Amino acid sequence: MKLSRQLLLLSLLTLMIPWAGYQHLQEMDQLLRDGQSRALLAQARAVATALSNEEHLSVWPEPKASNRQSGFFAPLQQGQLVLDGYDGDWPAWRHGPFYQAGQDDYHARWRLMIQRAEAETFANRKRLRSPHDRLFVFVEVTKSELSYYHPGKHGLANGDHLLLQSASQTYALSTSSPGKIIARYRSGEHILVEHRLQGWWRETSKGYQVELQLPLDLLDDRFNLTVVSDQGEQLGLWDSEQQAPRLVYQQESLDNALKPFRQDGIRLSVSGRQGELLADQAPTMLNHYLDAPKRLHPIKAWIYQRLLQSQQLERLQDWQRSGWYFGNELQSALTGQADHRWYQGDGQLKVRASAPVIGPSGAIQGAVIAEQSNDTQASLMNSALLNLLLYSSLGSFVLGAALLAYASWLGWRITKLSQAAEQALDEYGRPKPEHYLQPPSEAKDELGDLSRHHHTLLRRLRAYSDYLSSLSSKLSHELRTPLAVVKTSLDNLQQCDLNEEQSSYNSRALQGSERLSAILNAMGAASQVEAAIQSAEKEPFHLDQLLRDLALAYRDTFAEHCRIELELDENRNIPYQGAPELLAQALDKLIENAVDFCPQGGRITLSLSESPSAYRLEVENDGPLLPDLLSEQLFESLVSVREKTDRERPHLGLGLRIVQLIAEFHQAKVHAKNRADLGGVRFTMVLPKGLRRDIATPPNDDLR
Amino acid sequence: MPRHIVIVEDEVAIAANYQEALQRQGFQVSHYIDRPSALQAFNEALPDLAIIDVGLGEEIEGGFDLCRQLRAQAPQLPIIFLTARDSELDMISGLRLGADDYLTKDISQAHMLARIVALFRRMEALQGPEQEAEENCLQRGPLDINLDRMHARWQNHLLDLTVTELWIVHALAKHPGHVKNRQQLMDAANVVLDDNTITSHIKRIRKKFQQIDPEFRCIATAYGMGYRWQEAAE
Secondary structure (H helix, E strand, O other): OOHHHHHHHHHHHHHHHHHHHHHHHHHHHHHHHHHHHHHHHHHHHHHHHHHHOHHHOOOOOOOOOOOOOOOOEEEEEEEOOOOOOOOOOOOOOOOOOOOOEEOOOOEEEEEEEEEEEEEEEEEEEEEEEEEEEEEEEEEEEEOOOOOOOOOOOOOOOOOOEEEOOOOOOEEEEEOOOOEEEEEEEEEEEEEEEEEEOEEEEEOOOEEEEEEEEEHHHHOOOOEEEEEOOOOOEEEEOOOOOOOOEEEEOOOOHHHHHHHOOOOHHHHHHEEEOOOEEEEEEEOOOHHHHHHHOOOOOOHHHHHHHHOOOOOOEOOOOOHHOOOOOOOOOOOHHHHHHEEEEEOOOOOOOOEOOOOOEOOOOOOOEEEEEEEEEEEHHHHHHOHHHHHHHHHHHHHHHHHHHHHHHHHHHHHHHHHHHHHHHHOOEOOOOOOHHHHHHOOOOOOOOOOHHHHHHHHHHHHHHHHHHHHHHHHHHHHHHHHHHHHHHHHHHHHHHHHOOOHHHHHHHHHHHHHHHHHHHHHHHHHHHHHHHHHHHHHHHEEEEHHHHHHHHHHHHHHHHHHOOOOEEEEEEOOOOOOOOOEEHHHHHHHHHHHHHHHHHOOOOEEEEEEEOOOOOOOEEEEEOOOOOOOHHHHOHHHOOOOOOOOOOOOOOOOOHHHHHHHHHHHOOOOOOOEEEEOOOOOOOEEEEEEEEHOOOHHHHHOOOOOO | OOEEEEEEEOOOHHHHHHHHHHOOOEEEEEEEEOOOHHHHHHHOOOOEEEEOOOEEEEEOOOOHHHHHHHHHHHOEEEEEEEEEEOHHHHHHHHHHHHOEEEEOOOOEEEEEHHHHHHHHHHHHHOOOOOOOOOEEEEEOOEEEOOOOOEEEEEEEEEEEHHHHHHHHHHHHHHHHOOOEEHHHHHHOOOOOOOOOHHHHHHHHHHHHHHHHHHOOOOOOEEEEEEEEEEEOOO
């Protein structure tokens, strides 16, 4: 793994800080929400207890024997409605809930509303004001052809008309022309007109619309509306033959009983035993304006929603508009168990707490539902805690980026260092001269130290390598003088009168000094070659001819030791520009080396092949392999890596150094490799063709 | 009167050994340890032959300087460089200064003596009248070698060959077409040299011939074996 990646991983640890902050925030949120819901539940309980007091029991509507959890809902309308057959004064008609039935071509939709007003009655010539709730109904019917009430026909109604059911009666509402409608009902054999039920009928482009008004008392909590066509076709939600369903509306008495508990930010509602809305106290609207600064910035709200809202909450049902509520917490309250539940409202969380209202007989009358928006959200999200979370996340991110950058920088420096180490050696593994080295870093840190030490090391290595390559010639030079003393002395001794024993010692000593002298010559050979190279000149010659001559010579020389074979394209002249004497000398050394390591009767192959850019001169021999490690150092002075077979001649590892010197003179490369079959070793000299100048083949072989 | 040989050598043991060996052969030998003393002696009386070490005590190239001065004094005096330094550059500069031969110190006494004798022979030939005895003469086309007088001619021009070079040319030309390997050449030249030195000797010999005759190609290389004399095409 790269250094930068390692440090990046390490920097991920700093994410612990925002993570811990997040955990803490979540716990805080949970805690605060629990506190809020408990408080709300307590409040709901308190209200429920209050509502079940003796004085309040009377305000509860009489329980009606019905288990059906359905029926029309008539929301409360605070303003004034004018009965005129138009809906212009119906607030929120277009957004409000309405009931509808039928198909596209014959289709009705209607809406109910309670207008809470005081009726004026005259009793004993006094004008009395008493609460008098009236139900308003607005019906739109889409129908292509209309027919009106025909007085001549019998029956309760004919033509297009409406049927309105109360708990005890069915009223047929019809008119003989657009205008006021007449509500007729049967009473025994008679057909009577109910005057308290008033309404206007108006034709529209699509059909007709009717606005009705009637006192709530007339209905006795039950209501059904059916649109009947002149053909007798009925449009309605409930069958008109059955008993009319419940009419749910806010009970004024309960609303009044709730009023004292009204509180900022908490919406109190009362539900009946089936979950029907009986009373509702919205929090004062004014508070919203005052609370406005507390409302969350959309980004914070979004962060809260994403971060802290771990479980997906149910959407809040706006039951104040539908009139019926079936939430779980209400269901458990209606079985006697106070409960609360969190909901997802519009952009914020809301909690609803329900507590049962228990009558004197122990029966459950209904339930109080308290609803509150999540105030912890605002306080939490505006708190320093969130800022801490945000800043620490940001800090972690910046730290990670900084660490990554730092690691890349470090990595770059180390890479540079390793490149310097790699480039410090030439292709033979020798250190390059100092001016080829990269200058040492000047940084004051440990890496800078390393770079400087490394530079020093390379310089010393170079000096050592230089010393080693000159060591043998220096040695040979230094040893020559004392050797000369020995030799001349021995020569002189020979001239003295010696007995047989003495002269044999003398001749042995002479032999030894001869050998010593041969060794010294060999040791100085590399510097000799260097000198020869300096004075050498390149001349055109034929490489193939040179090889043939040499192979012939080698065959004669080493005939009793091994076979020497030449692989060469017989039909090709290979002109080359170089120093043939030197090349021959290099090949001498390679062959000598090969012969030294070739077992008796082994095979040595000399071959010349051609590639587009170079000639490859190869010398292969059977015999022991090269150790892998040293194959580059082979060409160094005084390096001899193979187990040599027992021979008289010294093997100082100088021969290959000479080969290398000569190769360098020809800008050639030498390398040694074990043969693929592991039966021997192959030395290759790659002579670049760039040096070649086309030479005309001379008429006679005077090149030789 | 015995011939007088001067040895200028800072290594006393070697000088003493040579001195004794040469005295044993009947030469009169003087030994000087450094350049000033040798120069002083030369000013008094010139020897018949001088053997000079290149490095003389503190003077690394004192021998070369001495040779230059001696050559100026006596153009005909045979001078032999004897040195532990075997670099080709030294050899070239030594010979360019007019030395008659350049030998490394590990040369055997026999070889040394042969050389000294040959040099004296050449000196005598130069001084004395033309001798009639021709038994040691060799003629190969334009080449004329007289081993008694130790000189060689190419196309009747005298070749300025050292003793070693003359012996090498003689050995080659004696059997034209036969390849002489390096060992054979060394034996003929009374010297023990390494391969490179033989090669550079041959190179120098060719150059000397080519100074007279740029078309000279009679000494051919047989790669891996040695050299041979190749008769010039008529």
